[in-house]
Amino acid sequence: MALNKESNAYTFGFAIALVIVVGTILASLSLGLKDKQEKNGVVKKKMDILKAMLPMEEANKIDRSNAEENFNKYVDLKNALVLDMNGKPVEGNAFDIDIKKDYKNKTLKESDKKFPLFVAQKDGKKLYVIPIIGKGLWGPIWGNLCIGEDMRTVVGASFGHQGETPGLGAEITQQFFIDRWIGETILDENGDFTPFEIVKDGSGPKPQKVDGITGGTITSKGVEEMANRGLSVYATYFKSNMQ
């Protein structure tokens, strides 16, 4: 029996068969690789936290193979806290909170959002790592700010982005930009939150001011918004716990 390749039946049959075959291949591939991809995500999160809290030389040594080991060395997840929007500790597992998902979720009320605070120990000193999320020019940007034992000085940071312009906005991940944050304070002497300002005029060395990136104004502004919104929640917690 000769097959009429111009017939509608053949065309439909071919289309259906193609969809089934392709669908099966892609679905099984996705399922097969899901565990590995999720594990990559967890390791990446640990790497970002470590990069924020460690000095540059040590942070540069962190890669996917030793992230787990170093994370367990410095960070005890049992000490990690979960805060509500008023900075009050609540029940929950800090590491499992996906702030990226919460940030994108338009139906989730601000009061229902939870904010993780990781507590790390290094050289006998306590460090607080705060994950933050916001948006840049082309897509999401995120980062971790590390606050020192005094609960008000920024001692480290790490930033990441999805698709900022290489050479411009994407420079936020570079060490020179991170260095501009170190030493800034998030609380004044009374313990009140003092927001940051990203500036263009080179006045970055002044308190509460951080130099932006030339040609990356919108991304820099995104970092400013993300840091101020993220930190405002934690500031209340730090204020009530300051010695």
Add this chain to the structure above:
Amino acid sequence: MSEIAIKSKAPREPLFSKKNKKLITDPLTDNNPVTIQVLGICSALAITVQVSQGVVMGLSVIFVTVMGNLLISLLRNVIPSKIRIIVQLVVAASLVIIVNEVLKAYLPDISEKLSVFVGLIITNCIIMGRFEAFAMANKPWPSVLDGFGNGLGYAGLLVLVAIFRELFGSGTLGGIPIFGNSLPGEESGLYAMGYANNNMMILPPMALVIVGCIIWVQRSRNKSLQESH
């Protein structure tokens, strides 16, 4: 069926005959998909800011053109002509998804860098162009060579444009500083003498200008490419 039987009786030509070699070398020079056919321009603008991105993007496109041409060529006699474009699209899209998923699982750092651009391979006109113009009418082996040649032609141009843009836009090549340290306050090398990076180079329009210059050079060297008017 008789048609296929006759074809298989024809004398076998060597794997790398003159004709087959031309399939690879042509797209590299006088039939370059980007400079001559002006296909795939959109992605050439987007990801040529850094050489490393261009290299990985080029490799991904080579994979998709080779595998896609092979699959389409194998299926060419059973694809119903009414829906052939859709079938080609499905093949291209599936291959791109496979590349993306595998990169995410095994090379997460590179996948992060490329982010959305891997998905954008689907929109690369070179892929659909080669499926429709070559693989639909040729045997699998020449199709594979044609896919490889065109992918390589695309990748080569991408890297060439990226070298110009990264060198003059950021003063680095593959992330390594060439002209010295450009950070304000700690300039060294050329920057200490007052040299400044050209920020225009980082913006997409400059890629068009560079591609234009490459087309200009290529056409003035090869008179047969010039239109007669």
